[in-house]
Amino acid sequence: MWHHPWNHIECNEWSQMALDLILSPLQHPLLPGEARQQRLYRLLRSAILDGQLNAGMRLPGSRQLAGEQRMARNGVLFAYQRLLSEGFLVADRGGTRVAGLPSPAAAAATAVAPEVFLSRRAAGLAATRLPEELLPFAPGVADLNAFPWPIWSRFLQQAWRAVSARQLAYAEAGGEPALRRSLASFLRARRGVVCSPEQIFIVAGGQLALDACARLLADPGDRVWLENPCYQTARNTMRAAGLDVVDVPVDADGMAPPGALWHERPPRLLYLTPSHQYPLGSVLSLERRLAFLKHLKAGENWLIEDDYDSDFNHVRPGRGRLRKRKIKHAKPVATVVAA
Incomplete structure (x- = not known):
């Protein structure tokens, strides 16, 4: 840990x-005896x-x-x-x-679970179990023991000394302007994404980013394609937004939708992890990338690219981002910082 x-x-x-x-x-006073x-x-x-x-x-x-x-x-x-x-x-x-004893939650799970009255939307979500500690090779967790804590602490202290009353008031809806400008420059230099700071929105995590995309770009009942298998939290997010989830198989070249699926069940949203498919690890091939972009050009739909660890160099050479106007990129900055 x-x-x-x-x-x-x-x-x-x-x-x-x-x-x-x-x-x-x-x-307190003692009782008799x-x-x-x-x-x-x-x-x-x-x-x-x-x-x-x-x-x-x-x-x-x-x-x-x-x-x-x-x-x-x-x-x-x-x-x-x-x-x-x-x-x-x-x-x-x-x-x-x-001593390490079974947690109250674990003990309660062995008993008869009380009836819980949740919404139909919540009842349809897949249960997730959080481990009691972060074990080695836990997915999505960098080697935090190697993080340069003294340097990070010094930067935090410098930042706090520059805090004024403005930072304690309500922030801009899209996030700190200086951070958005820095991210725009970073994405342009490292990933070839040409965007303005006004097109970047800072949220508290990748799950909130997916939730915002699901609710702002689609309506309840709209269809979303997900990789199968995929990031379970993404599936729960889409279902919580009332979207119709379609599982699309994955092979060595990434998501592999059957040709007829585009006509039979076209998506409003298409969720991809192209740089490093989660959890199988495949990289979306150039042919598949071009095919997805072609369909995006022809239809009224959006592609959500979850770029969760593209800054890491995997076995195959890294590829650039999918580039098109109707693509929303989700980039967890914490993963880059921890690396």
């Missing part, structure tokens, strides 16, 4: 604040079971916690030892940490 030096500082501060809040009942060590044990146990104390979180040493809570160290040792024996804590050279 990736990390950087700031993580430990921030996590320690937030963990201490959370622990102080969890243990605040220790200062109740010992403070028993209350400490119950508070820690409940916090672990409820997920308030995350797996791997380091707890204060027995002397430190006893001093902070103004109780005898033996009382802290009693609570720690009991939690260790029950498997809620683990002890190693780094100290006493919260």
Whole structure:
């Protein structure tokens, strides 16, 4: 799992604040027959079971916690030892940490799921499962351990020193003008895309870009072609917008629509990952590119090019972007920065 030096500082501060809040009942009057060590044990146990104390979180040493809570160290040792024996804590050279237990969400999934009243649109979306941590070779995740954090930190500090009241007010709808100008120059130099800053719109991520394209360029019931297999979030986005999804097969040269499909089920939107098909990795051939551009010229439709990692050099020589007036390019800047 990736990390950087700031993580430990921030996590320690937030963990201490959370622990102080969890243990605040220790200062309340005790019930008849109740010992403070028993209350400490119950508070820690409940916090672990409820997920308030995350797996791997380091707890204060027995002397430190006893001093902070103004109780005898033996009382802290009693609570720690009991939690260790029950498997809620683990002890190693780094100290006493919260053990990795099944999350409340996972435990709830094993029980009978309660009836959830969602919209028909939401019920039709494919479920996605997020991993608990970013494992090596996780798709879409760069090697963030190799990121130059000290340089990035210095740039952030320089940027913050230049912040004025204007940056704290409502921003322009399309995004920061200086950033849009820089991106226009970058795309022209690196990808051969001739566009003005006014044609660039900054959003919070690729998913929002796809959602905007689906809702602004098509109406509910319109048809969209997707690569099969494809980026699952793109499929969910198109379905959430009420579009009719058509799965088009993919081969070694990218999306391969049967010839009759253009006439039988012509698309309003066509979603492609031409530089590096996700998830199979094929590169859209020149012949296919020209064929798509030909059909775009003849029909009232739009092509969405998800250019998620074209700045990486894959096995085959990289190709330029598809160039046509009716093409919308989606470029996740975070992927380029992390590279």
